[in-house]
Amino acid sequence: MSGRWALGALIAAAACGGGGSQSSSQNVKIPDKTASGTLQIWGFGDDNVTAKSRLDAFKAAYPNVKIELTPGSLDPQKFLSAVAAGSPPDLVNLNRAKLSTYANRNALTPLDDYFSAAKLDTSQFRSAAMKPLQVNGKTYGVPEFNNVIVAYVNNKALKEAGAQLSDVDFSNWQKLSDLNRKLSKVGPDGKPQRVGIDPKLPEFTPLWVYGNNGKIISDDGKKALLDSKQTIDAVSYAAGLRDGYGGQQAYDAYSQTWDIFGKGNPIAADQIGVTLFEQWWLATIGKVSPNADFSIVPFKARNGKELTYADGNSWAVPKGSKNAGLATAFMKFMTDPDTWVLSAKANVASLRGGVFTGIYTANTKADKRIFDEVYKPSSKASFDDAVKVFQRIQDEAVTLPPSAAGNEVVQDYTDAVRNVLLRRQPADAAMRAGNQKIQAALTNPG
């Protein structure tokens, strides 16, 4: 009899348990626009038009919600301490590449149930943007911005070297090396006067590696793959481009003087022939050098296919957030196509003689509407052609898979590539050493 009771109790418990998990998404409540309360947000400021216009729109839609912002990059020390103390903010905005490190340590709330309750369609976001937010089968964030890498070509330098835009071909390493020689200028004192082709190592190592069919870590984020032949060849080749203008130390000394954000930026000042750079730089050039003569060329993998690497930010809800429902409503609102369109219009209205080059939101629907409804070609070929390239390659992006040791992976491949650039180690030895460190970090992330 007691056995039957025990069995019955077990079945009842199982049923309750099942019901609990089933109802967990039903129990999640997403407040409507009459909601009131305070939303504490860390890692997000309203010091730019794109952020402020969206924030103002949210405040207008949710008039009884008070927003408290802590601007600047999310401070990991402060954030983890707050989570550990049980008093985290309601919502954080952080770099996507860092999210898995926190998610693997249970510092963030899985959001699948909240997204279901809020009817937030995650399929509208670009897959490369969603990938770093999906950790161990759960979704931990909503992406915003899809920042891709392209090559900026200084047309003046290209003409001077007697080269064509078609010579900027990252799939053909021999051709690229020839172009690097033609574009590079070194003074009689041995100091570079123009960098021919800047491979942007060690920052953009993953792009070169993926372009040569290699990987930094496996897709499941558990195995280091830095010592593969493809990776070694890619790093060895890209690092060698620096020899065309005096080597790494000469490059460092020269590049430390560049004014990336000003009128004397390296394109306008003829300090660079070709450089890989993030797409956001176009907006900067559009503001400070609207008459700059440049072209945008996509990076190409060795097989000739266009390729880029994407990063950006994401919204995430800390573990212990007291307002996860309202935070979800906020995330949904801020990444909604309507809000992005409004923000794009605010950007256009705020331009003072600059060029609007679009907003790349990581949301496919929002991007389409921005370019259908707001964007207008500037009649400046450099910018208009660039925008076409950006739109074309948004979905050709790769990104590092999420792992428990995201920061260490980046630091370890950076150190390894740096050793190659400084000629301290040959590429194969440096990559093997880096691979061991990455594997140790992935195996034992704690």
Place this chain on the structure above:
Amino acid sequence: MLSPWIFGFLIFTLGPMIVSLALSFTRYDVINPPEFIGFKNWALLFSDPLLLKSLQNTFFFAALHVPFAIAIALALALLLDQISRGAGLFRTVFYLPSITRAVATGILWLWLLNPQVGIVNQFLHLLHIPGPGWTTDPNWIKPGIVLMSLWGLGNTVVIYFAALRQVPNELYEAARVDGAKPWAQFFRITVPMISGTLFYTLVINTIFALQYFTEVYTMFFRGQESGVSEDALFYVIYLFRQSFEYFHMGYASAMAWLLFAIIVVVTLVQVGFSRKFVYYEGAS
């Protein structure tokens, strides 16, 4: 009277020290409960090549910074002691860099030391000396950091200046009567009379050098991907990386205790030497 101080010391210094000692025997990432792992973190201290490199960098820096800081600050204090007109202005000028924010100092010196356009190499060029790659050459990065660290000597100058003012004038007058030259006066009167202050600044500057962080972090480690590898990786920067970038709080705690032990040993050695060289008025 002492109870607030004792209370503060127990809560904000001794307490965290004991906790960090306990954490050094655990794997701990702030969020999840600490997991006891015995002496693994301590064993790792002796097999981590980057830790060894960061220690070497830090000792190299301290070995150059401390003697230069003491010598230059003393020279400036002696100059200040000699001048009467405009002394207040010069004292202010020497002290100003000490109150400049460390982050601003780091950014400023990244420009001053730039091998291609920096003012330091332009000055060397005027003297027909080829300027080195202060911020790019692995062999010159640390000497460049030492140069920067000497920018903020104002505190030490003020301390020496106050000490020099305490030396009785009669001693110099008697020495002059006996025909002592300025150098002899300096080594036989000034140095012994301010030796207590010199010893104090030796200890303080050594501890400062072993914990040097903000300026170097600002110069070379603001962007993780563009860091200058391990050439500027000082011990506290590596500790910061282990704790707040990798969340290895247990290992970082062991590192903090190792640094504490090093500072204690170095200070004890200095105290040992001080018994021979430091003159205390009224001491037996």
